[in-house]
Amino acid sequence: MTELRVLVVTGSVRKPSYTTALATAVGARLSTDNAKVAWWDLAEQPVPIADPAFHRAPENHPDLAVRRLVKLTDAADAIVLASPLYHNSFSGVLKNALDCLSMRQFQHKPVGLASHGRQRSTQAVDQLRTVVRGLRGVSTTTPLCTMDSDYLPAVNGGEPCLVAPDIVERLERFVTELLDLAAALRPLRTGTVARTRAERVQ
Ligand SMILES: Cc1cc2nc3c(=O)[nH]c(=O)nc-3n(C[C@H](O)[C@H](O)[C@H](O)COP(=O)(O)O)c2cc1C
Structure with a gap:
């Protein structure tokens, strides 16, 4: 099987950001399992307010950043969404980015x-x-949820560093589950399973 591609999307615009630090730890761990990691940091690569005119065909959006995000998401075998907790929910910046994409x-x-x-x-x-x-x-089924004390503080303009042993252990499960599912679902997306089903019906 060719390498699995994972897109990591981060939804904090704060610098330094714990959310980005968490996503960085996820990406680093994915790389050690030979996954090819692509990044979309909404602080550095903002997308415009979602336009419902492109709800069904976001690949035709006039904005280059949206088209690039669509292309990267299309190419991914798995996706990681990382967000700060805002008012008991995830960030509006991340929701807007998801609204720029479609079910496809x-x-x-x-x-x-x-x-x-x-x-x-x-x-x-x-x-x-x-x-x-x-x-x-x-x-x-295994989310990663952290708080400040799970990290060593940021130094010299860098990011905080995830160190809490139980979260680091959970990261193993997170990555294993994500990559196992990515490998298992790839045939479904590429049509192999769909063909088998069609043959069964005949
Ligand atoms: C608009 C806003 C709403 C927030 N709401 C919550 C909240 O409901 N619960 C909470 O525990 N923290 C809340 N926080 C605190 C953030 O979760 C916290 O600052 C976190 O570090 C942000 O992640 P970041 O470092 O990646 O930006 C809020 C912060 C902001 C700016």
């Missing part, structure tokens, strides 16, 4: 969910799970 980018793709807040609350990832279902993605 997510169908039969595993989506790993990660968030950072003042506590290890699951509120953001629980709400993301509902949105992922609306996009026909397959959210994985």
Whole structure:
């Protein structure tokens, strides 16, 4: 099997950001399993307010950033969504980016969910799970939810560093589940399983 491609989308515009630090830890761990990681940091690559005129065909959006995001999401075998906890939910910046995409980018793709807040609350990832279902993605069962004390503080303009042993251990499950599902669902997306079903019906 060719390498699995994972797109990591981060939804904090703060610098430095715990959410981005969490996403960085996820990406680094994915790379050690030979996944090819692509990044979309909404702080550095903002997208315009979602335009419903392109709801069904976001690849035709006039904005280059949206078209690039669509292309990267199309190419991904799995997606990671990372968000700060804002008012008991995930960030509006991330929701807007998801509204720039369509079900075609997510169908039969595993989506790993990660968030950072003042506590290890699951509120953001629980709400993301509902949105992922609306996009026909397959959210994985092991979310990553962190709080400030799970990190060493940022130094010299860098990012905080994830160190909490239980979260680092959970990251293993997060990555294993995401990549296992990505490998299992790839045939469904590429048509192999669909053909088998068609043959069964004949
Ligand atoms: C608009 C806004 C709403 C927030 N709401 C919550 C909240 O409901 N619960 C919480 O625990 N923290 C809340 N916070 C705190 C953030 O989750 C916290 O600052 C976190 O570090 C942000 O992640 P970041 O470092 O990636 O930006 C809020 C922060 C902002 C700016």
